[in-house]
Amino acid sequence: MSEVRLQVKNLCKNFGITKAVQNVSFNVNKGEVHALIGENGSGKSTLTNMLTGIYSIGSGQFILDGKEIHPKNQVEANNEGVSIIVQELGTLSGLTVAENIFLGHEDQFVHFGIKNTNAMNKKATELLKKYGFDRIKAADMIDHYNFEDRKLVEIVKATYFDPKIVVIDETTTALSQEGREELYKHMERIKKSGNTVIFISHDLPEILDKSDTITILRDGVYIDTVKSKDVTEDDLKKLMVGREVTGDYYRADYGEKVSDEVVLSVKNVTVPGLIEDVTFDLHKGEILGFGGLSESGMHEIGKAIFGASYDRTGSVTLADGTQINDIPTAIKHSIAYTSKDRDNESVVLNQSIGDNICLPSLDELAGKSHLLSDKKRKEFADKYAKQMSVKMVDVNQFVSNLSGGNKQKVVLARWIGKDSDIVVLDSPTRGIDIKVKQDIYQLMNQMRKNGKSIIMISEELMELIGMCDRIVIMKDGKISGQLDRDKNLDENGLISMMV
Numbered sequence: 001m002s003e004v005r006l007q008v009k010n011l012c013k014n015f016g017i018t019k020a021v022q023n024v025s026f027n028v029n030k031g032e033v034h035a036l037i038g039e040n041g042s043g044k045s046t047l048t049n050m051l052t053g054i055y056s057i058g059s060g061q062f063i064l065d066g067k068e069i070h071p072k073n074q075v076e077a078n079n080e081g082v083s084i085i086v087q088e089l090g091t092l093s094g095l096t097v098a099e100n101i102f103l104g105h106e107d108q109f110v111h112f113g114i115k116n117t118n119a120m121n122k123k124a125t126e127l128l129k130k131y132g133f134d135r136i137k138a139a140d141m142i143d144h145y146n147f148e149d150r151k152l153v154e155i156v157k158a159t160y161f162d163p164k165i166v167v168i169d170e171t172t173t174a175l176s177q178e179g180r181e182e183l184y185k186h187m188e189r190i191k192k193s194g195n196t197v198i199f200i201s202h203d204l205p206e207i208l209d210k211s212d213t214i215t216i217l218r219d220g221v222y223i224d225t226v227k228s229k230d231v232t233e234d235d236l237k238k239l240m241v242g243r244e245v246t247g248d249y250y251r252a253d254y255g256e257k258v259s260d261e262v263v264l265s266v267k268n269v270t271v272p273g274l275i276e277d278v279t280f281d282l283h284k285g286e287i288l289g290f291g292g293l294s295e296s297g298m299h300e301i302g303k304a305i306f307g308a309s310y311d312r313t314g315s316v317t318l319a320d321g322t323q324i325n326d327i328p329t330a331i332k333h334s335i336a337y338t339s340k341d342r343d344n345e346s347v348v349l350n351q352s353i354g355d356n357i358c359l360p361s362l363d364e365l366a367g368k369s370h371l372l373s374d375k376k377r378k379e380f381a382d383k384y385a386k387q388m389s390v391k392m393v394d395v396n397q398f399v400s401n402l403s404g405g406n407k408q409k410v411v412l413a414r415w416i417g418k419d420s421d422i423v424v425l426d427s428p429t430r431g432i433d434i435k436v437k438q439d440i441y442q443l444m445n446q447m448r449k450n451g452k453s454i455i456m457i458s459e460e461l462m463e464l465i466g467m468c469d470r471i472v473i474m475k476d477g478k479i480s481g482q483l484d485r486d487k488n489l490d491e492n493g494l495i496s497m498m499v
């Protein structure tokens with residue numbers, strides 16, 4: 001019989017009229033990976049944010065090893081033996097790697113009121129080495145590192161002190177294959193040591209593979225707790241959504257010829273230290289995928305096309321000869337871009353859903369009169385928020401108050417509203433639940449059929465295989481290979497070209 005580590009008892013949390021968590025009770029055991037699943041906005045992060053001191057507890061109790069806890073912040077939660085790797089960036093810019101790892105726990109390096117930075121850096125270096133992340137340097141500013149490396153620093157920060165419970169909130173889709181393997185290794189280590197992982201993910205095969213127990217939430221309400229070995233993916237979908245999920249997931253067609261018409265030509269593009277001499281064409285109606293490992297540079301491709309890279313050389317040219325060297329020119333010429341770093345580069349957190357959706361379309365909305373009507377803006381925002389099933393109070397709600405997946409839906413709603421001809425999507429389904437993911441894939445398929453061209457950069461090999469006409473593999477900043485759409489492609493085929 002497993003020993004109970006955490007009792008969640010009658011937990012509730014409201015935000016205004018939103019009942020984010022409603023009277024939820026379940027137990028989490030020692031030495032297990034306990035998954036928490038549910039559609040976007042079902043209350044997973046709200047629950048774990050209360051456990052880890054990010055949100056105050058509405059009502060109800062967390063009982064950890066027999067003792068009630070109510071941490072007021074993350075440092076207090078750490079002191080109770082609970083930590084979290086959050087969904088978005090959980091490290092602070094302007095601090096070093098070491099300062100981030102020991103944030104709130106610097107006391108151990110302070111003697112007679114003076115902080116011993118050398119000792120802190122030394123300890124951080126030892127930890128980074130132990131975790132196999134030696135290439136990340138303790139004394140460097142965290143800002144020098146990309147999204148994924150910052151996530152690796154968070155893994156160290158959240159686990160180095162052997163907490164009783166580590167919450168991993170939708171982290172795997174932020175990581176490349178190798179980062180993921182590292183995370184899985186640490187999850188296994190935590191479990192073997194008798195501690196517990198609470199694991200949030202929308203990737204059901206991953207959930208079934210990596211967790212022992214699964215708790216399902218729907219609209220803030222507890223649905224069930226099941227053993228992974230007793231259920232299938234379809235069982236989980238049904239429990240999450242409340243009904244059978246049917247229909248095509250990815251594209252179903254094979255063998256369709258892509259148009260010869262080139263809409264965008266990327267020639268000899270180099271961004272120092274990130275990508276080198278990248279050349280490719282994008283065709284009309286094509287979905288072109290980019291895959292690779294963390295240092296492959298694939299995420300820079302999107303920025304380079306959108307005119308958002310620093311120090312870029314080489315050319316990005318549209319069919320009519322227009323050179324894209326800056327963001328305004330890109331938007332003006334019907335190029336859309338969503339970044340992987342959603343909170344910092346894609347949404348304006350402190351603006352409403354409506355403002356975010358209308359942002360690139362203001363000229364079109366103002367029309368010839370150059371006057372913006374509130375009614376028109378609201379109608380436009382309503383239409384596209386609804387199309388993407390954004391779970392919200394209304395379009396006046398701030399984006400910062402949305403669940404992670406719903407923020408991502410706002411980003412996509414914005415560009416669907418803009419109706420751009422070339423759409424560059426970096427990690428478009430990151431953090432998105434299965435039902436909306438299916439909708440996005442169908443939408444991309446429709447866009448392709450309507451003659452739009454899409455570049456999809458993704459860590460999700462299955463979605464690259466399932467959706468793309470062609471997949472370009474990046475390695476060490478260069479193109480290392482290319483694969484055409486084929487029924488027989490599998491993840492191993494892609495991985496072998498990445499490593």
Ligand SMILES: Nc1ncnc2c1ncn2[C@@H]1O[C@H](COP(=O)(O)OP(=O)(O)OP(=O)(O)O)[C@@H](O)[C@H]1O
Pocket residue numbers: 015018019020038039040041042043044045046047087170391392400401402403404405406431
């Ligand atoms: N700070 C906040 N202010 C207002 N509403 C919030 C806040 N945080 C969360 N919510 C709302 O609470 C509900 C649950 O959100 P939560 O982030 O817990 O969902 P989730 O299951 O983690 O979703 P996802 O899979 O998209 O991350 C959503 O309707 C969300 O908009």
